[in-house]
Amino acid sequence: MELKSTNEEWTLILRPQRSWLDLRLGELWQYRDLILLFVWRDFVAYYKQTILGPLWYLIQPILTTVVFTVIFGNIAQLSTDGLPPFLFYLAGNTVWGYFAACVQNTANTFTGNASIFGKVYFPRLTIPISVVLSNMISFAIRFVVFLVFWGYYLIIGADIHPNWWILSLPLLVILMAGIGLGVGIIVSSLTTKYRDLQQLVGFGVQLVMYATPVIYPISSIQRNWQWLLLINPMTPVIELFRYSFLGVSSLDPAYILYSLAFTVVILVVGVLVFNHVESTFMDTV
Amino acid sequence: MSDVVISIENLSKTYQLGTIGTGTFYGDVKRWWARTRGLPDPYRKVGEKDHRNRIGETLWALNDINFSVNRGEAIGVIGRNGAGKSTLLKILSRVTAPTSGVIKAKGRIASLLEVGTGFHSELTGRENIFLNGAIMGMNRSEVRRKFDEIVDFSGVEKFIDTPVKRYSSGMYVRLAFAVAAHLEPEILVVDEVLAVGDADFQKKCLGKMGEVASGGRTVLFVSHNMQAIVALCNRVLWLNQGTVMMTGKTAEVSEKYVSFGSEDLAEVRWDYEQAPGTEAVKLKSLRITDEQGLTDNNFNLSDPVKIEMNFWVIKPGMRLNPSFQIFNQLGVIVFATTNFHDPEWNERVYEPGLYRTICTIPGHMLNEGKHTVSALVIRNKNDAHVREEAVSFTVHDDGVSRSGYTGGWIGVVRPLLSWTVDRIDSSPE
Numbered sequence: 001m002e003l004k005s006t007n008e009e010w011t012l013i014l015r016p017q018r019s020w021l022d023l024r025l026g027e028l029w030q031y032r033d034l035i036l037l038f039v040w041r042d043f044v045a046y047y048k049q050t051i052l053g054p055l056w057y058l059i060q061p062i063l064t065t066v067v068f069t070v071i072f073g074n075i076a077q078l079s080t081d082g083l084p085p086f087l088f089y090l091a092g093n094t095v096w097g098y099f100a101a102c103v104q105n106t107a108n109t110f111t112g113n114a115s116i117f118g119k120v121y122f123p124r125l126t127i128p129i130s131v132v133l134s135n136m137i138s139f140a141i142r143f144v145v146f147l148v149f150w151g152y153y154l155i156i157g158a159d160i161h162p163n164w165w166i167l168s169l170p171l172l173v174i175l176m177a178g179i180g181l182g183v184g185i186i187v188s189s190l191t192t193k194y195r196d197l198q199q200l201v202g203f204g205v206q207l208v209m210y211a212t213p214v215i216y217p218i219s220s221i222q223r224n225w226q227w228l229l230l231i232n233p234m235t236p237v238i239e240l241f242r243y244s245f246l247g248v249s250s251l252d253p254a255y256i257l258y259s260l261a262f263t264v265v266i267l268v269v270g271v272l273v274f275n276h277v278e279s280t281f282m283d284t285v
Numbered sequence: 286m287s288d289v290v291i292s293i294e295n296l297s298k299t300y301q302l303g304t305i306g307t308g309t310f311y312g313d314v315k316r317w318w319a320r321t322r323g324l325p326d327p328y329r330k331v332g333e334k335d336h337r338n339r340i341g342e343t344l345w346a347l348n349d350i351n352f353s354v355n356r357g358e359a360i361g362v363i364g365r366n367g368a369g370k371s372t373l374l375k376i377l378s379r380v381t382a383p384t385s386g387v388i389k390a391k392g393r394i395a396s397l398l399e400v401g402t403g404f405h406s407e408l409t410g411r412e413n414i415f416l417n418g419a420i421m422g423m424n425r426s427e428v429r430r431k432f433d434e435i436v437d438f439s440g441v442e443k444f445i446d447t448p449v450k451r452y453s454s455g456m457y458v459r460l461a462f463a464v465a466a467h468l469e470p471e472i473l474v475v476d477e478v479l480a481v482g483d484a485d486f487q488k489k490c491l492g493k494m495g496e497v498a499s500g501g502r503t504v505l506f507v508s509h510n511m512q513a514i515v516a517l518c519n520r521v522l523w524l525n526q527g528t529v530m531m532t533g534k535t536a537e538v539s540e541k542y543v544s545f546g547s548e549d550l551a552e553v554r555w556d557y558e559q560a561p562g563t564e565a566v567k568l569k570s571l572r573i574t575d576e577q578g579l580t581d582n583n584f585n586l587s588d589p590v591k592i593e594m595n596f597w598v599i600k601p602g603m604r605l606n607p608s609f610q611i612f613n614q615l616g617v618i619v620f621a622t623t624n625f626h627d628p629e630w631n632e633r634v635y636e637p638g639l640y641r642t643i644c645t646i647p648g649h650m651l652n653e654g655k656h657t658v659s660a661l662v663i664r665n666k667n668d669a670h671v672r673e674e675a676v677s678f679t680v681h682d683d684g685v686s687r688s689g690y691t692g693g694w695i696g697v698v699r700p701l702l703s704w705t706v707d708r709i710d711s712s713p714e
Contacts, residue, residue: 009391010292010389010390010391011390011391011392011393012388012389012390012391012392012394013387013388013389013390014376014377014379014382014383014387014388014389014390015382015383015387016382016383016384016385016386030424031419031422033419033424033425034419034420037415037416037419038416041405041408041412041416044407044408044412045405045407045408048407048448116402116403116420117380118375118380118398119378119380119396119398119399119402120378120380120396120398120402120403120420120421121378121379121380121396122420122422193313279381279382280381280382282375282380282381283300283301283381
C-alpha cells in the first residue's frame with residue numbers, strides 16, 4: 001500500500017519540525033468561532049462577580065488621567081502644547097492603555113496557557129488574537145469616555161481643532177493592535193525559554209511609556225534628541241491621534257508610514273517566531 | 286487498497302534531561318558561540334558525555350515506532366509507566382511534535398487527554414459547552430445541533446445556567462465528558478479519562494466509546510486498566526521503554542502483558558540512602574512470607590499470606606498507620622488495608638526508630654494469579670508517605686475448593702462462604 005497511497009489522501013501529516021513558512025493560517029480561519037468565544041469569555045469573565053462590572057473599564061483610565069494631570073500638569077508643570085491638560089493626558093492614556101494591554105496580555109500566551117496547550121490542540125495564535133480583540137472592546141469603551149470629555153471641551157470652546165485626520169482612526173487602532181500583538185507574541189515565544197522576559201514586560205512597557213509622548217508633547221523635546229522618540233513606532237500613532245482630535249502636533253503625519261512599516265515587519269517576524277516555537281514548546285516550558 | 290487511517294512511521298521522540306538551556310540568556314549565547322567555533326561547551330558538567338556523542342542527557346521516550354491503524358478499529362495502547370504511552374498521545378493530539386519520523390492520518394483527530402480542558406469556572410454550563418466544543422474543534426452550529434443531546438447525556442439540565450464553579454466534581458466531569466463524547470471526529474484518542482466519575486457514569490462512557498468504535502470510527506484508548514481494554518479494544522499496541530513490544534489481538538497481547546516481567550520478588554531491602562520514602566519515613570524492607578514467617582511467594586488458595594514491612598521513622602511526633610494495597614494481574618485493586626482498628630497502635634505517636642509491621646491475609650480470600658503489593662505509611666489518616674510497588678506473589682489453585690470442577694473461576698476474590706441448602710417442599714411445582 002505504501003506505493004499506491006499518495007500523500008494527497010492524508011489530511012494530517014505530523015512531522016518533527018515544520019518549516020518556518022508553514023504558517024497554517026487557513027487553520028486559524030477554521031477556528032474563527034473559537035477566537036470569538038475566547039473574546040467573549042475574557043470579556044464576560046472579567047467582570048463577573050464584581051460589583052461595578054463594566055464600570056471598571058471607565059474608572060481606571062479616568063483615575064490615571066486625573067493622577068497624571070495633577071502630577072505632570074499641576075506639580076511638574078510639563079507643557080501640553082497649549083491643550084487642556086486633562087484632555088491631553090486622556091488622549092495619550094487611551095491610546096497607550098490599549099497598546100500596553102495588548103503587549104502585557106499576549107506576552108504570557110505560552111506560559112499562562114501551558115495547562116490547556118498541554119492537553120488539546122488548536123491553533124495557538126487564537127489566544128493572542130482573541131486577547132487583542134477583547135482588549136479592543138475595552139479600548140472602545142475608553143474611547144467613548146474620551147469622546148465625552150472631548151465633546152465637553154468642544155462645547156465650552158476650548159482651543160482644540162479636530163480635523164479630517166480623524167478618519168485615520170481605524171488605521172491607528174490597527175497599528176496599536178498590530179504592534180502590541182507583534183511585540184507580545186515575540187516576547188511570549190521567548191519566555192518559553194527565558195522567564196526573565198516576563199518580569200521585564202510589565203515594567204518595560206511602563207518605561208517605554210516615558211519614551212513615548214504620552215505625558216509630554218514631542219515639541220517639548222530638544223530637536224537634536226527627538227530622533228530618540230521617533231524610533232519608537234508608537235510615537236507617530238499617539239501624536240497623530242492627538243493631532244486629529246485636538247489639532248496640535250509638531251510631528252508630520254507622514255511619520256505614520258514608519259509605524260505602518262514597523263507594524264508589518266514586527267507582525268511577520270512575530271508570527272514566524274510564534275509559529276516556530278508553537279510545535280514543541282510543551283517540551284521546554 | 287487497505288483502509289489505513291493512521292500510519293506511524295519511524296516515530297521517535299527524545300527529551301533533554303536536566304535543565305534546559307544554561308539558565309541564562311548570556312549562558313546560552315556563550316554556549317552557542319563556543320559551539321559554532323567548534324569549541325567544547327563551556328557549561329558542560331565535568332565527566333558528562335558531550336552532546337555530540339548523543340549520549341548523556343537525552344531520554345528516548347519513543348524509539349522508532351511503526352504502527353498503523355485501520356478504519357473502525359478500537360486500538361488499546363498499554364505499557365507500564367514510562368513506556369511512552371503519554372508521549373505517543375501527545376504527539377497524536379499535536380500537543381508536541383516528534384523528534385523524527387512522521388505520523389499521517391486521514392480525518393480529524395480529537396483527543397481526550399483530560400475532560401473539561403478550557404472550562405472556565407465563572408461561565409455557566411451552557412456557555413462552557415460552547416467554549417469547550419470550540420476548543421475541541423467544533424464550530425458553533427455543530428455544537429448547537431448537538432446541544433440537547435449533550436445536556437441530556439450529562440444529566441445536568443437543571444443546572445445548565447449555573448456557573449460551573451458551583452457544580453459538584455461529579456457534575457463537572459459528566460458535563461465535560463458529554464461535550465467530548467459528542468465530538469464526531471474520524472479518530473478519537475482517549476487517555477484514561479474513565480478513571481473519573483462514579484461506576485454508572487464510567488459504564489456510560491465505556492458504552493459511548495464502544496458506540497463510536499462500532500460506528501465505523503477509529504478509537505485509540507490508552508489505559509492501565511486491562512479490564513477496560515479487554516472490553517473495548519480489538520487490537521492492542523504494547524509499548525515498553527519507548528519501543529513496540531508487541532501488537533496483536535487483545536487477548537493474545539494482554540495475556541503476554543500481564544505475565545511480562547513476572548519473576549515475583551518475594552523480598553526487597555533498601556540501604557538507608559537509597560530507601561524509598563521522604564525525610565520523615567523511609568522503607569527498609571518488604572517481604573512476603575508464609576505462616577511460619579519464611580520468605581516465599583507461591584501460595585495455595587487455602588494458605589494465609591503474610592506481608593512484612595520494616596520502616597524507619599525519622600521525624601518525631603507523627604501519628605502513622607502502615608497500609609498495604611493488593612493489586613491483581615489486571616491492575617485492579619483487590620483491597621486496601623490498614624490498622625485503624627488496632628487498639629494499641631492506631632492514633633499512637635511513632636517516635637523515631639525502626640518499626641516492623643506484619644499483615645496477614647487469610648487463606649481462601651484471594652483468587653488465583655499474580656498479586657502485587659504496594660506499601661504505604663499514612664500520616665494523620667491523610668497523606669501517604671511511602672508508596673512502592675515492590676513485591677508480588679502468586680496464588681495457585683490447589684483444587685481444595687473445586688471438587689472436580691475444572692473451568693475458570695471468575696472474580697477478584699474467591700472466598701469460601703457459608704452456604705445452606707434445604708429441601709422445603711417435596712413436590713416440584
